[in-house]
Amino acid sequence: MRVLVLGGDGYLGWPTALHLSDSGHETAVLDNFARRGYDRELGVQSLVPIQDLDLRIAAWEEVSGRRIPSYVGDLLDADFVYTVLREFEPDAIVHFAEQRAAPYSMIDREHAVYTQHNNVVGTLNLMYAMAEINPDIHLVKLGTMGEYGTPNIDIEEGWLEVEHNGRKDRMLYPKKPGSFYHLSKVHDSHNLEFGCRVWGLRVTDLNQGVVYGQQTDQTVRDARLATRFDYDAVFGTVLNRFVIQAVLGEPLTVYGTGHQIRGFLDIRDTVECIRLAVENPADAGEFRVFNQMTESYSVAELAQHVADCFPGPVQVEQLDNPRVEQAEHYYNVKHTGLVGLGLQPHLLSDTLIDSMFDIVAANKDRVDHAALLPTVKWRGHLKS
Template identity: 80%
Template structure:
């Protein structure tokens, strides 16, 4: 199968491209390298050094004998995007190519507008490219569990059966996102569902939980194949931050009391979920939704697990929460679709934390301590009374 991975230079896009190539698919990656520019803007960089895309693809050819084609450009440039799709002729497109940080989207008006424009317009251009070039292309889109927010009812896989005044209907699950980034993903989901309904497209929307880990079987084959390890308070995930703080002998900084609960997934499961979605496509006219997570834990529980597994003393420090979110909440997510396709999950309690300690220990000299503390506050960009 021919698969075009958008955002193929990124944290998840790159290992996904390697995983699909390793499993026998013909793969191309497309990227505008915006994520690397965010590092320059924020004065932060990946804890683990990463190579440029041409070095990465050359290294993969050396290691595997397989080639990954490259397209360098922006989804906002519709002419470029249409040309890339026509040239590669994919049967599936995996879409990672969006600004993915909630804190980045909440810095100020400029960053909020950039996030919405980049994500929503780029996705719309992609939908038109598929509809006009080959409506049979299967779109596999990375959404986020953050689209749902934290409702006081069970979270279904994308759709909800509703009874109201004696009548029943099936509709998209109500969304209550917690940032302008998450809101952009909600807009994407609605636009994709609309395109499936009116243009008879096929799409799988993967509402992904927080991803942890830095290595997959393919990236571990050669240092030049490494993917990112983000730890800063803008792009870094909470688990990465906690592991680095433990290794450096710093307190683990929990926002609020740590009662916020999130869905989690190992990076190895992320790339496998993409493969399963690609190889088992949605039907024509179908907008299929999977909740791409394997377990859920509160921030406090994650901190306690890191402290328990680290071979040394660890303190936990509670900070004022810079975000606007419920401190404690109900959280019960249905996530059976990908397991039904064959996913065999890795669990955080069983794996990876120990290997993450080793990765951080080998690269701790690259940590910028100033980037570990939160600098973006949800109410900081506007005056409040």
């Protein structure tokens, strides 16, 4: 199968491309290197050094014998998108090419507008290119569990059966996102479902939980294949921050009560979920949704898990929550679709013990301590 990975230079896009290539698929990557630009803007860097895309591709061909073509350009350039699809002729497209950080989207008006414009318009250009060139292409679109928010009912996989005034219907699950980034993903989902309904597109929307880990079976084969390890308060994930703070002997900084619950999954499960979705495509006209997560933890539970696994003393410290979110809430997510396709999940405790503490210890001299603390507040940019 010919698979084009959009955002193929990023944290998940790069290891996904390697995993698909290693599974025998003819894989290409596309990127505009915006993610590297965000690092320059914010004055931060990946904890683990990462090579440029050309060197990564050459290293993969050296160790695997498989070539990954690359396309450099922007989804906002519609002509470029059409050219790439005509040239590469993909059977499937994996779409990671969006600004993916909630705090970045909440910095100020400019960052909110950029996030929505970049994400929504880029995906619209891609939809039109698929519909006009080859509507049989299967799009695997990376969404987020954050689209749902924290409703007081069970979270189904994308769709909800509703009875109202004696009548029944099946509709997209109601969304209650918590940032302008998450809102952009909701707009994507609505646009893509419309494209399936009116143009007969094939789409799998993967509502992904918080991903942790930095190594896959492919990236460990050569240091030049390493993917990012983000830890700063804008692009880093909470688990990465906790692991670094534990290794450095600093308190684990829990926002608010720590009772906020989220879904999590290992990076190895992420790339495998995408392979399973690619190899088992949605039907023509189907907008298929999988909730891509394997375990749920509250932030406080996550901090305690890190403390229990770390071979040394760990303190936990509560900070005022910079976000606007429910401190106490119900959270029960259905996530059976990918398991039904064959996913065999890794557990968080195994990943912490197997790799994450060691990765941080080996690179702790690269940590910017100030970057660990939150600087973006959900209400902080508003003018009174």
